Amino acid sequence: MMSTEYGNIPEETIDAVLHQHDIVETVGRYVHLTKQGKYMKGLCPFHSEKTPSFTVTPDRQIFYCYGCGMGGNAIKFRMEIEGLSFPEAVKIMAEESHIPFQNPGAKAESPQDRETGRLLQAYEWSEKFYHFLLKNTEHGLPALEYLRARGIGDKLIDHFRIGFAPDRWDTLVQFLDKRSFDLAEMEKGGLISARQSGDGYVDRFRGRIMFPIANRSGKTIAFAGRILGDGHPKYVNSPESRLFNKSRVLYNFDQARSAIRKQRQAVLFEGYGDVIAAWEAGVRNGVATMGTSLTDQHAAMIKTTADEVLVCYDGDNAGQNAALKSIPILEQAGLKVKIAMLPPGVDPDDYIRSNGSERFVRQIVEDAASTTKFRLVNLRRGYKLSEEGGRLDYTKAALPIIAALNSPTEREVYLRELSTEVDISFDSLKQDSNLIRQEHSRPAPGQEDPGPAYSGPQQGGRPGSSGGKGRGRGDYANKGGYVKKGNFGGGNYAHTEEDFFPQERRARPDRNLLPAHQAAERRLLYLMLQDRQAADYVAARLGDEFNTPEHAAIAAYLYAFYAQDREPDSSRFIASLQDEKLEKIVSAIAMMEGSREWNEQVLNDCIREVRKQTTLRGSGIEQKREAMIRAEKDGDFLLAAQIASEIIALERQ
Numbered sequence: 137m138m139s140t141e142y143g144n145i146p147e148e149t150i151d152a153v154l155h156q157h158d159i160v161e162t163v164g165r166y167v168h169l170t171k172q173g174k175y176m177k178g179l180c181p182f183h184s185e186k187t188p189s190f191t192v193t194p195d196r197q198i199f200y201c202y203g204c205g206m207g208g209n210a211i212k213f214r215m216e217i218e219g220l221s222f223p224e225a226v227k228i229m230a231e232e233s234h235i236p237f238q239n240p241g242a243k244a245e246s247p248q249d250r251e252t253g254r255l256l257q258a259y260e261w262s263e264k265f266y267h268f269l270l271k272n273t274e275h276g277l278p279a280l281e282y283l284r285a286r287g288i289g290d291k292l293i294d295h296f297r298i299g300f301a302p303d304r305w306d307t308l309v310q311f312l313d314k315r316s317f318d319l320a321e322m323e324k325g326g327l328i329s330a331r332q333s334g335d336g337y338v339d340r341f342r343g344r345i346m347f348p349i350a351n352r353s354g355k356t357i358a359f360a361g362r363i364l365g366d367g368h369p370k371y372v373n374s375p376e377s378r379l380f381n382k383s384r385v386l387y388n389f390d391q392a393r394s395a396i397r398k399q400r401q402a403v404l405f406e407g408y409g410d411v412i413a414a415w416e417a418g419v420r421n422g423v424a425t426m427g428t429s430l431t432d433q434h435a436a437m438i439k440t441t442a443d444e445v446l447v448c449y450d451g452d453n454a455g456q457n458a459a460l461k462s463i464p465i466l467e468q469a470g471l472k473v474k475i476a477m478l479p480p481g482v483d484p485d486d487y488i489r490s491n492g493s494e495r496f497v498r499q500i501v502e503d504a505a506s507t508t509k510f511r512l513v514n515l516r517r518g519y520k521l522s523e524e525g526g527r528l529d530y531t532k533a534a535l536p537i538i539a540a541l542n543s544p545t546e547r548e549v550y551l552r553e554l555s556t557e558v559d560i561s562f563d564s565l566k567q568d569s570n571l572i573r574q575e576h577s578r579p580a581p582g583q584e585d586p587g588p589a590y591s592g593p594q595q596g597g598r599p600g601s602s603g604g605k606g607r608g609r610g611d612y613a614n615k616g617g618y619v620k621k622g623n624f625g626g627g628n629y630a631h632t633e634e635d636f637f638p639q640e641r642r643a644r645p646d647r648n649l650l651p652a653h654q655a656a657e658r659r660l661l662y663l664m665l666q667d668r669q670a671a672d673y674v675a676a677r678l679g680d681e682f683n684t685p686e687h688a689a690i691a692a693y694l695y696a697f698y699a700q701d702r703e704p705d706s707s708r709f710i711a712s713l714q715d716e717k718l719e720k721i722v723s724a725i726a727m728m729e730g731s732r733e734w735n736e737q738v739l740n741d742c743i744r745e746v747r748k749q750t751t752l753r754g755s756g757i758e759q760k761r762e763a764m765i766r767a768e769k770d771g772d773f774l775l776a777a778q779i780a781s782e783i784i785a786l787e788r789q
Contacts, residue, residue: 145226149237150711153226154210156233159197159707162210166217181217182206184399193727197707200727207723209707217394220353222714248378255325255379258317259348259356262327265311266299266346266359275302279345279364287489288412296347296388296412301361303343309336326358326374341372347387347408349373349380349426354390358382360408360426371407371427383431386438387411387424395420397441403476403501404430404438404447404462406455410484414448417493419501422448430462435469444472446504451478456514463507475510476500508550511537516557527558535565539572653749656742657687662725663734664691665706668698670734674743683749686721693718 160176163169169176169192180190180201189203200207206216214225230237270276270293279300283293292298301307309328313319319337322328329340344361351357358374374380388411396402405411405424414422421442425434438445445466449455459475466473478487478500488496505513512534519533520526531554538550551569555562650658660678664671675695682688690713697709706726710719760779767776 145223146238149230149235150211150226151708152235153229153233154197154707154711156235157210157229158194159192159199159210159213160194162213163192163199180204180206180398181394182397191727196726198710198723198726200723205720205724207727208719209710211711212719224353251321252378254317254321255327255377256355256357258312258322258325258327259358259379261315262308262312262359263297263299263346263348263356265308266301267293267297268299269302269307270298270300270345273302276300282364283345286409286485287416288409292412292416295415297356299346299348300364301339301341301344301346305338305342308339308341324377326377326380340374344372349385349387350390351379351385352390352393357385360387362408373426382426382428384433384437385426386434387426388415389423389437392421392423393441396423396438400441400443402438402442402445404445404449405484406449406458407483407485410448413485413488414496417488417496419497429458430465432465432469435465435471438466439469439471442471444474446474446476446501448476448478448484448500448504450483451480452483455483459510460514463510467507473507474504475507476504477510477513508537508541508546512550512554521557527560531558531560531565535568536572539569539576651749653683653746654687656745657682657684658725658728659730660739660742660746661687661690661694661722662728662730663739664694665709665722665726666704667734668704670739671695671698673736673739677739678743678746681747683746686718689715690718690722 160169163176163178166181167178167190169178170188174193174195176192176194177188178190178192179185179188180203182201183204183206185203190199190201192199198207198209199213208216211222211225211229214220214229215222218225220228227237229235270279271290276299280293283289283298288298309319312322312327319328323330323337327340328337330337341359341361344363347360347362348356349358349360357379358377360374361372363370363372373382376382387408392402399421401421403414403419403422405414405422407424407427411422411424423438435445447459447462447466449459449462455478463473463475476484478484482490484496484500487500491499515533515537516530519530521530534554538547538554541547541550547569548566551565552562554560555565660670660674664674671694674691678691680688680692682691693713694709697712702708706722710722710726713719713722764776764779767773767779
C-alpha cells in the first residue's frame with residue numbers, strides 16, 4: 137500500500153503520529169482558527185485570501201481549502217507548511233511525540249550518500265564557526281561594525297546566520313582537521329582550496345563576511361563571501377559541488393517559501409544584502425540569484441510556489457538590462473511578471489536605507505510596473521524626445537511593443553500615453569498599431585487564411601444557438617449531462633454533483649457543475665469512505681470501472697485499504713495515498729456535506745449513471761458531439777443540426 141518512493145515506514149508509526157497530532161492543534165500553530173458549527177475556519181496559509189475558505193474538520197481529522205484546493209491530514213499539512221518530504225514530516229512529528237521512528241524500507245546509504253552527509257555536516261559546523269567568529273572575536277569586530285552601519289543589526293545577523301572568515305590562511309582548515317574531516321573531501325565539496333604547490337590546503341574565504349546559502353530544506357550547502365572594504369572581486373561564491381549548483385539555487389528560498397506560497401508572488405533581487413534589507417522592511421517573499429543570471433531552473437523553482445514575480449534589480453544600466461532579460465525566462469515558465477522601478481543608479485538596499493521601509497513597500501513593491509510599461513520606459517532612455525527625429529524614432533520602436541498586446545484596453549492606455557509623450561495624435565498611433573497587428577496576423581506565403589475564429593453560437597435560434605425558439609445547443613449538445621435532467625433508478629436526478637450533495641449546494645450556490653457520471657462517482661467514493669460495506673458493494677458490482685482515472689485509482693486504493701482489515705478513517709486513508717493530486721481529491725470528497733446513510737438503491741442509481749457514460753462512449757455519441765462542434769466552428773450549421781438530430785436519436789435509444 138505504501139509507495140516505495142517514500143520508504144516502508146511502519147503503519148503503526150503513521151497511525152501513532154496521526155493519533156498524537158490532532159489536526160486542530162497542528163493547524164492552529166500556523167492559522168488562527170474560529171469555530172463555525174462542527175468546522176474550524178481560518179485564512180488559508182497556502183494562498184492569499186481575505187475571506188476564510190480554509191476549513192478543518194475535527195471529527196474527520198482533515199483540512200481542505202475551498203480556495204486553492206489544498207487538503208489532507210496533519211502530516212500533509214506539516215509537509216506543505218514546512219516544505220518537508222513525507223518521511224521527514226513523519227520523523228519530525230514522531231520525535232515530537234516521543235514515538236520510536238524507523239524506516240526499514242529506506243535504501244541503504246551509498247558511498248555518495250555518506251559523502252553528502254559528511255559535507256552537509258561540515259557546512260553546518262563551518263556556518264556556526266564563522267557566525268561565532270563574527271559575534272564573539274576581535275577578528276570579527278570590524279565586520280560586525282560594518283554590518284551594523286549598513287542597518288543589519290544583531291537580530292538579522294542571527295536570523296540569516298551571517299558570519300566572518302578572518303584574513304588568515306588556515307583558520308577553517310584547522311577547524312575541520314581537528315574534527316577529523318577528510319580535507320581532500322572538503323576541498324572537493326568547495327569548503328577549502330588546495331595549495332598551488334599541491335602541498336596541503338588553505339581557506340577558500342579570507343577577510344570576507346560570510347552569507348550561508350541553503351537548499352530548500354534549509355541546510356547550508358554553500359557560502360557567499362563579501363570582501364570587507366574595497367577590493368575585487370566584491371563577492372565570491374562557493375564553487376559548484378555535489379551539494380551546490382548556482383543555476384538551481386535561490387538565496388533565501390527556504391525561508392521565503394511560505395510567504396511566497398501564501399502571497400503567490402516572489403520578489404526577485406540580485407544580491408544578499410537586498411534580500412536582507414527587504415526582509416527587515418517587511419518583504420518576506422524575497423529571493424536572490426546570487427550574482428548569476430536568472431536561469432530556466434530558477435524560474436521553474438519559483439513557479440512551484442508562485443504565480444507572479446516582481447523583479448527588483450538595481451536601478452543602474454546593468455540591473456535594468458538584467459531585468460529586461462529575465463522577463464521572457466519568467467514568462468515562459470508561466471509566471472506573470474512585474475518590474476520594480478528604482479531610481480537610476482540606486483539598488484534596493486540603498487533605497488530602503490535612504491527612504492525607509494514604508495516608502496519602499498508602497499512606492500517600489502506595490503507600485504511595480506507592468507512589463508510593457510518597463511520596456512517602454514527602458515526604451516525611452518535611448519532617444520532624445522526633445523528632438524523631432526528622436527520622437528519619431530522612439531515612436532517607431534515603441535509601437536510594436538504596444539501592438540503586441542492582446543487586450544484592446546491595454547493598447548489604448550499605452551497609445552494615449554505615447555500620444556502625449558511624442559505629441560502625435562492618438563488616432564494616427566492607433567491606425568499604425570492596427571497595421572502592425574494586421575501584418576503580424578497575415579498568413580505566411582503558401583498558407584490559407586483560416587478566416588476569423590469562430591466566436592461561439594449566435595443569437596436567433598439557428599442550429600447550434602442557445603437563443604431563439606428552436607432546440608438550442610444547450611439541449612442537444614449537452615456534454616455528459618451538465619444541465620439536462622434524466623430519470624435513472626426510479627429517481628429524477630439533475631446531472632450535477634450538487635444533486636448528490638444538496639447541503640453543499642445551499643452552502644456554496646456558485647459551485648461549478650460536474651457531469652452526471654463524475655458527480656455519481658464522487659457520491660460513491662464519499663459513501664465508500666464512510667462505510668466499508670458500501671465499498672464492498674461497489675467493488676462487487678462496479679470494481680474499477682470508474683470513468684475518471686483519478687476516481688478509479690482512489691477506489692482501488694480504498695479496496696486495498698479495507699482489505700487490510702482497516703476501519704473507515706479518511707485521515708489515515710489520505711496518508712496511505714502519498715500522491716498529491718489524489719490527496720486533494722479525497723480531501724475535497726471527504727469534506728462534502730451529505731447523508732452518510734445509504735442503501736442498495738442509492739448505490740445502484742449511482743452505479744447505473746457511471747456505466748451509462750461508458751455506454752454513451754461506446755455508442756459514438758461523444759465522437760458525434762465533437763464532429764458537431766467542429767461543424768459549428770467551420771460555419772456549417774446545417775451539418776451541425778443534422779449531427780445534433782443523430783445525437784438526440786442515440787440518446788433516446
